[in-house]
Amino acid sequence: MGGLRGFPVQDTPFARLAASRRTVHRFEARPVPEAAVRRAAHLATCAPNHKLTEPWTFVLLGPQRRQAVIDRAVELFREKLGDEAAAKRRVAWEAVPAYVAVLSRRTPSDPLREREDYAAVSAAAYAFALALWEDGIGTKWTTGPVTRDDAFLRLIGSESADALVVGLFMLGYPAEVPSAPPRTRADVFRVTE
Numbered sequence: 583m584g585g586l587r588g589f590p591v592q593d594t595p596f597a598r599l600a601a602s603r604r605t606v607h608r609f610e611a612r613p614v615p616e617a618a619v620r621r622a623a624h625l626a627t628c629a630p631n632h633k634l635t636e637p638w639t640f641v642l643l644g645p646q647r648r649q650a651v652i653d654r655a656v657e658l659f660r661e662k663l664g665d666e667a668a669a670k671r672r673v674a675w676e677a678v679p680a681y682v683a684v685l686s687r688r689t690p691s692d693p694l695r696e697r698e699d700y701a702a703v704s705a706a707a708y709a710f711a712l713a714l715w716e717d718g719i720g721t722k723w724t725t726g727p728v729t730r731d732d733a734f735l736r737l738i739g740s741e742s743a744d745a746l747v748v749g750l751f752m753l754g755y756p757a758e759v760p761s762a763p764p765r766t767r768a769d770v771f772r773v774t775e
């Protein structure tokens with residue numbers, strides 16, 4: 583799963599896992615076991631969540647919902663990029679072994695609660711990606727146009743229309759692990775007087 587890429591940290595299992603995870607763009611065709619996705623979703627719920635609101639939902643898309651999302655995504659790509667680019671995107675999206683929508687609860691009556699819930703689900707989404715990576719399964723966290731489309735929640739069969747889409751995760755065994763995009767900031771940590 584790769585090395586620590588010069589991170590100034592001790593070499594531990596968590597350090598190796600966190601430092602080696604990459605956003606994966608190309609996947610093998612072999613399916614992702616549902617049990618691995620379920621495990622990752624459950625581990626993700628170990629994330630902190632203020633007031634124990636448990637605001638997260640992980641939706642593994644079955645064949646019909648998946649096709650509906652792909653069709654709508656391609657339609658949106660076509661409107662923006664034209665036929666040829668949209669056709670290429672369809673091939674790429676259909677090759678993705680699994681899709682998981684990660685949702686956060688909306689609370690229109692309480693914007694602070696909604697923001698804190700979104701933060702908690704973001705933490706859970708990262709834990710989800712790390713848990714899958716530990717099993718050799720790569721992810722791509724996407725927030726493309728389809729995730730912002732009014733129809734998205736209906737297309738995935740969400741029980742609640744009152745949800746925020748934190749991401750549509752693409753999952754699969756990596757056909758290629760990209761090299762690490764550099765983290766360039768040296769000033770991420772400081773100690774005050």
Ligand SMILES: Cc1cc2nc3c(=O)[nH]c(=O)nc-3n(C[C@H](O)[C@H](O)[C@H](O)COP(=O)(O)O)c2cc1C
Nearest residue numbers: 603604605606722723724725726748749760762763
């Ligand atoms: C909120 C969020 C949205 C993202 N959306 C996309 C996306 O739509 N398409 C994409 O290719 N990557 C997306 N990414 C992945 C980032 O581009 C990626 O994490 C970054 O390039 C660093 O690469 P790494 O994950 O391999 O460290 C997203 C990441 C986050 C946190």
